Amino acid sequence: MSESEQKVIQIPEICRVEGHAAVNIEIKDGKVSAVKLDVFEGTRFFERIVLAHKYDEVAHIGSRVCAICSAGHVLAAIFSIEKIFAFKASAIELLYRELLHLGMIIESHATHICALALPDFLKTPQLHDFAENHPNEFSIWLNLRKLGAAIQTTVGGRPFHPVNMHVGSMSRYPEHEELKTLQTEIDACRDEASTLCNLLLGLTMPLSKTAEPNYLALIPHGESYGYFGDTVRSSEGWESSVSEYKTYLSETAVPGTHAKRTVGNGKPYMVGSLARLYFFSERLGDRARSIYEESPLARGQSNTILNNLAQGIELVEAMDRSNQIINQLLKMERGKKLKAGDFVPADMSGAGVGAVECPRGTLYHYYELDSAGLVKAADMLTPSAQNTARIEQDITCVVEHGLETNSPVLNEDLETLVRAYDPCNTCATHYVSVKVLD
């Protein structure tokens, strides 16, 4: 083979994603021979960090995996430990947890759509270009992210790494006045969220063909478009309890990179907003539903870059659902703070899996406790870790399509593709499956 037939495409550092990652693509004889998403973030070994810590510390430590989805990590940890304790949180507690989670969805989606994804379409390589040339979009982002932060601060005590959420119950319940203030703030941002969706609806996709869809998402409890559940559904037709996640998902370490590759029943799959909307769009409220109906998603399109729009639709839904939850909370008595004796069994030993749908997809936390409530083993599997194999598959598909149609793919378009997954490499490096060591 002559040298001219070999080619390497390298993106040494993908900017505007959380954490540090690079892409390497090798092409031989007109075919993609290797694709590697190389995560070079330092390893932190979270499953080791939590060992020997008490059950009530786990959520605070696990929160540090990732700031932007810290509420999700905290809740997944709490769900796992409450399963071990066979404790069922009260209805008011579940509503507050959902409200906190929606605050995270709003803040994370607003930041990803506006600050990380949009600059590709607005052609603003630097922050001051964005702020000066697109003041409307810049201000929509600020207002929406402030709303997400306000919800999380009211419920969780600060914009991220919440301090108010614990196994059993919250330590403080917001006053009804604080909830009403949130409603005023939600109302003030209502139109901006719709405006953002309209902007996303009008964008031209830089890539016409991406990999065929293969989705996985939690089936939400209840009737609404929720983010908590105990069973996953696959677009290939199977369902499974999250407690079995180690059997339907498998991970392999890839030499030279910190991100392991995860496949579901042997195939790369995508988690996140596109997957959730694929399964549960009929659960959306009126406003988000009507945006969805107008979108290419309702016509069966699955271009990965539409994940940005899918996040926009979820953002609208999260605002309306938050409003609904607050209406329910305003009709209830403020909750009661529980003491450890109210939910901790005499023998705390056991194992449990807690799962939530984070902004970027399904997050699993697994803990095993000893009888005194100290962690014996732990595992965390993050959405970005699960999406890695699918990102590589997507890049392969896009680059090969470019070669077949004789229209080479631009590096910047590949970056747009990777960015659409909203990858969080601060996460992707620390999820790891750990063999239990005695």
Place this chain on the structure above:
Amino acid sequence: MLSSQGTVPRIAVESLTGCAGELLVILENLDKLLPYVRVVSFPFAQSQNDSGAVDITFLEGSVSNPHDLEKLKRIRAKSRWLVAVGNCAVWGCVQKSACSHCKVEDMLKAVYGQDSKIEVLPSTSLDEHVKVDVKLSGCPINATQFLSVTANLLQDHLPYITHKPVCLECKLKENPCVLIEDNLPCLGPVTAAGCGALCPSVGAACYGCWGPSQDAQMDAMAVILQEKGYAIDEVLNRLQSFGAPAKLFERMKFEVKNERV
């Protein structure tokens, strides 16, 4: 402050190994800074970045691999003022606490297999490797503190950051003491203030996320928690979670079992 070129000050926002929390706090408060500075490098938030000299670098994360260390040295060389932001950069945070219990090489083998080629270093704070001009801890940093530190630096003035214990802020808020009244394992007496006593203000125990206060008396704290019925191993794990350096525990007289890994 005018930069050496006589133009608006040039700032960089960079990260090593961490949760991106400080990057988020800075990004979310950027609208207040943009009129006064030029953001020449912020790879998390913009794709066109310049590696040239800057007046201030805000650097988050711990040094956890050789790549981090190289990057830290490069950043130190280009920055007039290096500001360590967040517990990871100032103390090493949760990833450093694990290194005081387990060897990083053992963790790597357990997680990625015996023959893993991934390069790792035990997680450390920035000042173990280079001179750091300002240390602003927090997990995440407090936005008000961040803005006031930045305003000081833009006026060519090194900021004053208090490291008094959380109890000080908690008393000023007239909170009931969760350590004394509820027997919760509150670490407020040995943790640096700056958060506004967030946890005890909602009736929860401070878990030390800001890192140690000045002259933290870890031995006295351990005695109090033991008197409240907490096992010494559990107490030490709590005290070490958020990067408190080993030297603070030298006066302790307890036999500590190492049961991890």
